[in-house]
Amino acid sequence: MTPNQSSINPKSNTQSPLPQRRAEQLNQTLFKISNAVRVSRNLDDLYGSIHQILGEIMDLTNFFIALYDKEAGRISFPYFRDIYDAEEVYCDELRLDNCLTGGVIQNAMPVFLRKEELERRRDSKTLVGTVPELWLGIPLKIKGEVIGIMATLSYHDADLFDQIDLHTLISVSDQIALAIERKQYEQALSSSEKKYRTILETMVEGYFEQDQEGRITMANPAMCKMLDTPVEEVVGTRFEKFFANLETNTIPNAFQNIINGDKTNLSLEFELSLKDDSVRYFEGTFSSIRDENHTIKGIRGIVRNITEKKIAEKTQKRFEEKLQQSQRLESLGTLAGGVAHDFNNLLMGIQGRISIIQADLDEQHPHFTQLARMESYIEKASNLTSQLLGFARGGKYEIKAVNLNHIIENSIAIVQPAKKAIEIRTVFKDNQSVVEVDENQLEQVLVNLLLNASQAMLQGGTITIGTEKITVDDNSAAVKSIIPGPYLQVTVEDTGVGISEKNIGKIFDPFFTTNPSGGSTGLGLAMVYGIIENHHGFISVESTVNEGTCFTILLPSSQKKIVPDDKRPIETQTGTDTILLVDDEPMVTEVGKEMISMLGYEAVTASSGLEALKIIKDRDKKIDLFIIDMIMPQMSGGELFDRLKSSDPDVKILLSSGYSIDGEAREIINRGCKGFIQKPFT
Template structure:
């Protein structure tokens, strides 16, 4: 019994041993299978894989490591893994290695030096390999090449930095908002534009920066952004101080994965452009006004010329009748009244001509301080309820003007001021040397440079914009009844324009009016005026009288004969030349109308001058002094007389020319 038991036990042990051997063999096969899979993974993985010991030395590496790095197996095995890193990466790895031994894991980006010297960037992950009891036997190192990703990130970073710098430096505003309208970014230019700091703007809802009208525009535009539509539109911001800043918004939406995340906009300040547009409108209006005044001037000049010819016939005949009338004659006073009325009519006509062409009879270098003082002193004597204050420029520049015309302009302005101050007031007169630039003078069609400015300011009722736009038009008046003809300021405008000057007006209802007049400065020295001789001066020379109006011819002939002159008549340019060519030795002087039907006055003068270079000619016209007459005088013509003229005026003009050596 004992022996049997022993055999059974042996058999049982043998079975158990075979079972253990089978299990061990099975376990060994599983282990080998796992090892084959591990080897396959180890060798075929695209990442760098190392097995290192607890000192960091490489025990094993895969083919990917050798292929990419260029090293051979024998050049790698046994070396410390950090020896293949750059100094910076090696220092970090070596410093972290003691911690790795404690924790069993570590991760960092390292710069790996390939055999050819190229540096690649690897994402390095280290995990501990442990014995069954838990002690660390070594480490598995996985390294993924992230060079391209890092290069892309760096390129993106540089690009973002570049564009951020650009956005910070551009002279345009830039703003970004989220989907709810809260500001997420604002560049310095926008902050400057709307007077907020960046800190104040970030997190602020953009709607708070606009008034109600502009918020409505903004809401419509934000709806477009949510639909993915970019657009350009004008929007006026309200600054921190309450000012309005017009801008052009160039806006685009921001989407992430088809979800609206907000928008951004380039903000262009339109303030200067808007101001330039307003200035352009003002200049265009000024130009339109000047052109309108020129058209009115042409019409007024034609009317005044014809009217003067009619007055010439009346005044000439009155002068002839009065010459033979004794003051005691019952008709003498009536005739003197008619003469006075004709002269008043001539003044009205003259104002029309002053507006139309701004006649300059005796242009000479002048000190405007003296002209302003003389005219204001004279006005002050008649209107004592007006207090006059003067401020004169020291060493005032000389101007070349017709003193009589400028005094007329100033008196018209004084009277205009007096009528604007019915209860009395103050009148301020100032002269000033000033230089006008190209931008200022452009709408007035005059040259830039040095000017003398006269300012006439009253404390009267002022004018509204409608009145201000029309005050220089002939016959326009705001005065009731018969208190004004509407020609005073119109003639002032014409006179100043013909002097190459400028007149402007500034006025507000209830706050008075200022007229500013500018005359071009001259380098000549101011001279004193000479008084004309008094009385009728007679003679006995022969005069060729030229005019195409029958009434003027008849009246002029009688006037000349009354003064003792022998008179020849010519009614056309052709007739003038024929008579003068035939009788130039007998003719001492020619009185020549500048407006003839066949040949112009200037051309007639030049033809007469060719026949006799020493010819003496007095120009006559219903127009006041204009550029055409001035040019003829500059070519050597002896003088000019404007119709209608009196017998006395004609006599003095003739003797001045004939008696000249």
């Protein structure tokens, strides 16, 4: 039951003045309690200090402080000293209606109870624990609201406390309640600050605060790590320092809008320049810091490092651009390859006719010189088709291990005599730079790049060609669409006029040229691109207007041993054997038949694979050699080869095409074909 007011009042409610000595002690006690709030580290220290201070004027062997949580309806004992009972005896059982502490809280009045009353409380189950001789309980109030009580008791001396002691405790109760509340606020604030500090110190995002002048007043470890600067160098530094050398910097203006009150918060992406001059990318959310009067005092920001994300986006963009370029060039390459193939057939017919006519003329004949000039024109036309086939990735393709440095030196020897105003330097970091390439094609690549560089330096300048071994990792390989591993890197760098930003993305396009004189076909760099791609390599370009251009080529490095060329002179062989020329172009079969006959051989022609098989079936005489075109209607050269090979494993066959030896032709060679002839041939 709840004790009524009369049962908990002391015997006399009249508060007589305290004796002078106790009054002096009380004043000192109040001062000490006030000071204890300031010096105690936490609530536990404060409770202990209160107990000690009060114990100097009273015997408080048994003393406790209880707090009441009104919302939870819970009584707790943060400080408890008792010679018989332990705190645990109370905690699980106490309610407002079953204990002395609850009665004081409910009635908000002090009590002074002696043993007779205490035993009645025990019998009525409103007392928990050992029954003492005396029990004093004083409510602790804040603005009339009970927050808890303090209590003392005596188990052996019924006269240990009197009215003076009761009034002393009543006199200090308000001070103690205020002290507890203040320390609770301080401890809650300290706990909040500690939690806040822990969050800031462990969060992966950067956090900073700056004042109105832009000086950083606080930065967490993540922010300092992002800036690659220790905290002692970050705090006190103006944030603008980290934007040095960045022209596209909008942060100061955005921050000023917050300081001016034009915006309360904003989110944006920005760049920061670090000590090593590297640039990192960030995104941040920023807001104003205001005081209790809502006056703006500075800015706080939460920052995330998005450098990897930005690099990935740029990498993806470059990959997409490269894919689009490759698809565009592949379509154009298919067209160019087809044109070159048909053009080579035409050149074959023209060249063959000229050779036949020359064979019947004396060198002194007036037409002989004209025919020789026509041959030179055909050779130029053949070089043009070679460029087209190079761009189309369908040129002659004879792979072997070579020293890349030697090819560079040979290319320089071709270009240097005609470009005496240009200094060409080489920087070879490894003498044995072995790659597996078509030597002639790679020489075309380097000569084209050297000529392009020299044309960008009409008043003279320097070209630097360097080679070095590098390793391409998985990420870089994915961007470049090549296989990870060891590569040889070739750089061709000039000091010329450079390439404008609007043109640099088009330089590998076929027929694109910036030469105003019209002296360029615009196929040179397209051919370079096609050849490098065809060798499973990568080529890129960087350029700055009025400073120069640098082409970078990556070619797979090889461990193969270089085998010296067998350069025995080619001799024209005559004979009487029978040769079957199979080609769907009449101009090729007509001129080919005459050229073969001129060498003494019996020439037979067929316009298709089916016709060739019929000729073999109808002839009694054996065919000693077949020359087969690769691309024909109805039956391809590859299919005809397989049919002939199945009938006679020892059959001698040469392949012929306006395309290259690469691809299907190479596969047929590996299956036993005796050789390959690139059109036009004579």
